[in-house]
Amino acid sequence: MAEDTNAVVEESLFDEFKEHSISEFFRKNRHMLGYSGRLRSMTTIVHELVTNSLDACEESEILPEIAVEIKKIGSETFGVNIEDNGPGIPPEFVPKVFGKMLAGSKLHRLVQSRGQQGIGAAGVLLFAQMTTGKPLKITTSTGNGTIYEMEIKMSIERNEGDVVSEKTREGFWRGTRVEGEFKDVTYNRREQGPFEYLRRISLSAPHAKITLEDPEETIVFERTVNDIPERPEVMKPHPYGLTTDELLHISRVTDSSRVSSMLNNELSRVTMKRIKELEEYVLRDTLLENYRSSVFWDTIVSCYLNFDFTKYFDIYGHYFDKKEIEDVKQLINGLPEGLGELKTYCMKYLVTQYLVQKLDDEELKEIKNHFKKKPENFMEYMDKKYLNASLLDEFRRKLKDITKSPAEFVKSLVDLAMVSDTELEKYRKAIRDLLKKNPKEMTWKDSEVIVNVLQDMDFMAPSTVGLRPIGEENIEKSLNTLEPEFLKTLTRKPKTYKGGVPFAVEVGLAYGGEAGRSGDESRKMEIMRFSNHVPLLFDTSGCGLTNAVKSVNWRRYGLRNDEDAPVTVFVNLISTHIPYTSAGKQAIASSNEENEEIFNEIRQSLMICARDLEKHISKIRKEKEEEQKRKYVMKYAVIFAEGLASITGRPKEEIEANVVNLLR
Numbered sequence: 100m101a102e103d104t105n106a107v108v109e110e111s112l113f114d115e116f117k118e119h120s121i122s123e124f125f126r127k128n129r130h131m132l133g134y135s136g137r138l139r140s141m142t143t144i145v146h147e148l149v150t151n152s153l154d155a156c157e158e159s160e161i162l163p164e165i166a167v168e169i170k171k172i173g174s175e176t177f178g179v180n181i182e183d184n185g186p187g188i189p190p191e192f193v194p195k196v197f198g199k200m201l202a203g204s205k206l207h208r209l210v211q212s213r214g215q216q217g218i219g220a221a222g223v224l225l226f227a228q229m230t231t232g233k234p235l236k237i238t239t240s241t242g243n244g245t246i247y248e249m250e251i252k253m254s255i256e257r258n259e260g261d262v263v264s265e266k267t268r269e270g271f272w273r274g275t276r277v278e279g280e281f282k283d284v285t286y287n288r289r290e291q292g293p294f295e296y297l298r299r300i301s302l303s304a305p306h307a308k309i310t311l312e313d314p315e316e317t318i319v320f321e322r323t324v325n326d327i328p329e330r331p332e333v334m335k336p337h338p339y340g341l342t343t344d345e346l347l348h349i350s351r352v353t354d355s356s357r358v359s360s361m362l363n364n365e366l367s368r369v370t371m372k373r374i375k376e377l378e379e380y381v382l383r384d385t386l387l388e389n390y391r392s393s394v395f396w397d398t399i400v401s402c403y404l405n406f407d408f409t410k411y412f413d414i415y416g417h418y419f420d421k422k423e424i425e426d427v428k429q430l431i432n433g434l435p436e437g438l439g440e441l442k443t444y445c446m447k448y449l450v451t452q453y454l455v456q457k458l459d460d461e462e463l464k465e466i467k468n469h470f471k472k473k474p475e476n477f478m479e480y481m482d483k484k485y486l487n488a489s490l491l492d493e494f495r496r497k498l499k500d501i502t503k504s505p506a507e508f509v510k511s512l513v514d515l516a517m518v519s520d521t522e523l524e525k526y527r528k529a530i531r532d533l534l535k536k537n538p539k540e541m542t543w544k545d546s547e548v549i550v551n552v553l554q555d556m557d558f559m560a561p562s563t564v565g566l567r568p569i570g571e572e573n574i575e576k577s578l579n580t581l582e583p584e585f586l587k588t589l590t591r592k593p594k595t596y597k598g599g600v601p602f603a604v605e606v607g608l609a610y611g612g613e614a615g616r617s618g619d620e621s622r623k624m625e626i627m628r629f630s631n632h633v634p635l636l637f638d639t640s641g642c643g644l645t646n647a648v649k650s651v652n653w654r655r656y657g658l659r660n661d662e663d664a665p666v667t668v669f670v671n672l673i674s675t676h677i678p679y680t681s682a683g684k685q686a687i688a689s690s691n692e693e694n695e696e697i698f699n700e701i702r703q704s705l706m707i708c709a710r711d712l713e714k715h716i717s718k719i720r721k722e723k724e725e726e727q728k729r730k731y732v733m734k735y736a737v738i739f740a741e742g743l744a745s746i747t748g749r750p751k752e753e754i755e756a757n758v759v760n761l762l763r
């Protein structure tokens with residue numbers, strides 16, 4: 100009987116089974132788009148429309164002029180109008196831009212832009228419609244003599260935009276103006292409101308002129324740079340950080356007819372010469388894979404690795420805990436997959452070896468504890484206390500050679516009679532066949548093999564052409580408005596993170612003056628976060644940028660503690676795809692476990708700036724101490740000179756001058 104009841108329940112459950120549109124989903128989850136809290140919702144409206152205007156102007160190489168108007172039009176209703184001098188939107192696209200979620204020109208390209216999802220504009224319309232029931236009014240023209248005025252509503256079930264009314268008039272004007280009415284919003288000049296948002300966006304887009312007309316007055320954020328930034332370029336994924344899934348996806352959409360030409364056409368820095376090399380690397384890994392669980396594994400590993408971990412553990416093993424040694428052994432067993440992580444340990448060991456040989460017992464005792472810390476923490480400590488950049492570079496170079504070249508590896512196997520010529524030829528043919536394959540037929544395994552060897556090969560760093568930093572000089576100009584006593588900015592070279600996506604980090608450190616935010620008694624550390632030049636004002640604690648800043652041990656760099664310091668930390672992450680934690684785009688997904696390349700790069704850049712800050716702070720401290728000493732000398736010199744003058748009968752002034760000279 101019980102079985103029968105269950106069957107009935109299941110049936111009725113599936114009676115309710117329905118499909119929903121993406122707009123329906125966001126109607127129910129508007130907080131995911133940043134529409135939660137009255138002030139935050141207002142900032143989100145401004146943010147979505149202003150970033151669209153800036154993106155459109157930059158793509159069309161127009162110096163942006165953006166006017167934001169915020170009016171109170173009812174006891175709880177606000178009107179928001181935003182106008183730009185951008186390229187305009189062709190009328191047939193207007194309903195799609197504002198009425199359809201996941202539609203836009205940016206989602207499918209690896210281009211650095213503020214928007215990337217195709218949701219922002221439609222989100223603004225959805226929010227207007229949900230709170231006032233009114234459409235958005237769009238006035239736009241591409242400058243061809245016709246100006247379109249359209250009212251758009253969203254059909255939520257269909258995820259489509261509907262034109263409520265449409266008018267055209269003649270006139271020569273180019274740009275886009277969006278007008279809407281919203282409830283559940285408010286306006287004030289607090290830190291998370293539109294005023295601060297626009298102030299910050301003008302710091303990171305110094306070529307834009309932005310006017311804000313709020314209920315009190317009109318404020319103009321003038322441009323400080325008159326050059327139009329170069330147009331952002333489409334970039335291809337870089338082999339470093341490419342994932343199996345990403346390469347498989349590329350194989351399904353590419354026009355190339357062979358795997359080899361696909362690698363050459365669709366990835367950056369992969370030349371035909373590199374693809375020839377890749378054949379040898381694949382051969383090496385195939386051979387390695389073959390012997391994985393055989394009795395010859397240790398021999399094979401010694402032919403594969405240049406670094407003798409066993410010998411190393413015999414000499415230095417007592418510095419590390421047993422668990423770490425076990426972990427490393429596991430990584431060796433899992434080769435070639437664990438190679439990246441193995442390199443981190445290897446770096447630690449190279450440093451340990453160097454220090455053990457160089458330092459005396461006292462110093463070794465002090466750092467012995469740190470040998471047991473995680474490799475990255477240990478490295479940071481050592482980097483700061485004992486090592487210099489050129490030494491670390493030397494270790495990094497050594498690290499590149501942790502594995503033998505494929506030719507050497509194959510040769511040692513042949514010498515040991517582990518593999519015959521016929522077998523080798525069989526493997527080589529299979530690899531050639533893989534590279535000749537039609538990409539559409541590529542399997543998960545094929546993709547995995549290629550992605551693994553790409554990580555181990557040498558490629559030039561991603562090109563700088565596609566990424567558009569704000570630039571050290573411009574960040575300096577912006578931060579100088581705080582009149583700090585110390586300022587350092589740094590724009591780093593591009594790197595890649597998961598998926599082969601290029602990114603670069605820019606940081607600035609301002610100390611003293613108006614830097615930091617005012618706290619109860621003293622100034623506190625202020626973190627200004629930006630991604631692709633857009634200020635991030637919300638979700639501070641869940642953001643990878645904040646966490647990277649906080650992970651730096653600021654006390655080591657002369658600050659009293661992490662919080663209590665007159666410091667403004669400026670971080671801008673630029674990339675062709677920013678890994679946001681949610682569709683609201685206010686926090687970055689990066690930590691020492693996820694997209695750690697970004698996390699580490701921010702830490703590194705900040706630590707470079709912090710080293711100079713430390714020099715500055717200790718110079719100031721020394722100067723203060725000197726000054727104190729001088730005051731003491733002066734105070735006692737007078738008393739001392741008086742005494743001596745009365746004993747010797749010589750003039751007091753002469754003795755005083757001599758005493759001061761003597762004590763200095």
Ligand SMILES: Nc1ncnc2c1ncn2[C@@H]1O[C@H](COP(=O)(O)OP(=O)(O)OP(=O)(O)O)[C@@H](O)[C@H]1O
Pocket residue numbers: 147151152155183185186187188196202203204205206213214215216217218219220221275
């Ligand atoms: N002011 C504008 N001028 C010209 N084109 C615009 C303007 N605003 C939006 N667009 C076009 O409409 C598309 C959709 O904008 P929307 O904000 O929805 O998405 P997005 O900017 O691509 O990504 P995101 O959701 O991350 O903001 C954009 O990709 C762009 O092509």
Ligand SMILES: [Mg+2]
Pocket residue numbers: 147150151213214215217218219220
């Ligand atoms: Mg957008």
